[in-house]
Amino acid sequence: MDVTAGRGRCGVGVEAGEVTWVRVRGEMDLDGARTLRRALLESLERPGTREVAVDLRELVFCDSAGLNALLAARLVAVANGRVLRLVAPGRQVTRLLEITGADSVFTIGER
Numbered sequence: 001m002d003v004t005a006g007r008g009r010c011g012v013g014v015e016a017g018e019v020t021w022v023r024v025r026g027e028m029d030l031d032g033a034r035t036l037r038r039a040l041l042e043s044l045e046r047p048g049t050r051e052v053a054v055d056l057r058e059l060v061f062c063d064s065a066g067l068n069a070l071l072a073a074r075l076v077a078v079a080n081g082r083v084l085r086l087v088a089p090g091r092q093v094t095r096l097l098e099i100t101g102a103d104s105v106f107t108i109g110e111r
Contacts, residue, residue, distance in 0.1 A: 012039045019051045025058035028066030036066060040073035044082055052077065057088035062096055071102060085109060 010032030015021040020043040024036060043052045054070065056062075070086070077084035085107045089097065097103040 010035070012036050014039050014043060016043070016046060016049070018048060019053055020046060020049045021053050021055055023055040023058070026060065028059060028062040030063075030065045033063075033065035033069040037069035037072060040069065040084070041076060044073060044076050044080060044084070049082065051083040051085060053085045053087050055087045056090065056093055059093055060090060062093045067096060067100060067102060070106070074105060083107065087111060 010024070010026040010028050012032070012035050013023040013025075015023070022036075022039050022043055024032075026032070028036065040052060040054070043049060052073070059066075070084075074084045086097075086109075088110055089108065094103070097106065097108070
């Protein structure tokens with residue numbers, strides 16, 4: 001699945017497997033957050049998936065709507081015994097996670 005939201009400013013791609021990769025690119029706003037939330041929840045509910053890795057290396061901007069989509073997905077992952085991992089967030093996204101304290105609830109890595 002590869003979709004674009006928010007007048008083409010944000011893209012979300014999914015590669016399913018035991019570790020499902022959700023790749024996010026562009027600028028995450030309210031429209032993009034809806035798409036991201038749907039992709040994350042569908043990925044977490046997919047049989048056989050034990051982990052969802054969210055590749056953020058191409059995400060240049062994320063607002064509170066995007067953060068809320070990530071936090072909501074994290075709750076679903078924890079409730080279902082699955083892992084939601086953030087991969088390679090850029091400077092702006094890292095700062096958003098730090099300012100809000102969300103960096104302490106996510107597993108964040110470079111790969």
